[in-house]
Amino acid sequence: MKKLFGKLMLKLVGWKVVLEGDVDNLDRCILVVAPHTANEEYLLGNLAYWSLGKPLKVIIKDEHTKAWYGFLVKAIGGIGIDRSQKNDLVKFVVDLFNKEDFSLVITPEGTRSWVPKWRKGFYHMALAAKVPIVFAAGDFKEKIMYLGRKISVQDLETRTYEEIMAEMEEYYKKIHPKFPEQWNPKIY
Template identity: 30%
Template sequence: MSTFSLPSPHPAARPRRWALALLRMVGWRIDLPPPSDPKVLLIVYPHTSNWDFPIGLLARWASGWPVRWLGKHTIFVGPFDRLLRSWGGIPVNRSAAGGFIDALAADIRNRDALILAMAPEGTRRRLDYWKSGFLRLAHAADMVLGLAYIDFATRTLGIREYIRLSGDEAADMARIARAYEGVVGHRPELASPIRLKPPVA
């Protein structure tokens, strides 16, 4: 099993006015209703462009939310490693993702509060299905899902709603798909359909 040390969530910071001003300068706004639970897993959709990263970071700083986020381990190299971690990043080695999810869930269960963000597509390329790791993590760590979005049509980064998984996977995925209707990524053609790969018979 993977082992790691997940950084403790920082106390809520003051919103950084310069980040909010910069977002407004480039025509973006944030719409972030307060978290409904101390432990929230933000799934961010769609993820179709490298532009999602700087917009997401600016929103993190502008809101003052102590959001941690999962990123591919290969970007945490050299001087960028410490910098990205200081910005809330947690490296994920996808070749050992299963063990990582189990260890991450165990760590989160021992925490009083955490806001964690991840892209269920797992890549900027269009895939036929979402990866199911976010469901496993939310169940195992008893986290509420925040349905976060980056909409280039309205230039808004926000959260559509918070939901607690029902245990009915099909119903939960249908509710998630309805919540994301109308959201447009930077490259709409690369947005993966909101569905999970059917189990092998």
């Protein structure tokens, strides 16, 4: 049902999905979504994943999972985290991956506003959970959701953080965010 709904909604809003790599890249990974300048990216990304029949989760402020609409947030993959408390998110994510297969959305910018550099948590989560990093991007100029380019677990273990970040920075340069003034293409 979600697969049909995702395809239909993307068609209605005029967006298409471009798969970069094998669809199986989307099964069990840290899904790095950038640029992150608007809430619509999450909705479009969810529709894209649903259209491909893949499970998706996202770590979100727990106020959204505890609110009156929290059942809906949880139904579309929201996992509430109390950000006022010190959390070991890397361990939390590893434990999640040990229980089930899914893709976990991470927006390394951490906000929809301009930031000087990305946070490194997604990298440490992927290394500790032994899952690949997969790129995802919504190009608002072209109305295309790009999914599937992968950095394998072996690459994560043998290449430096700087090499991986340089590859990601080069990749995301081609993407047109909804609000360009809120995007810093220099990510590390």
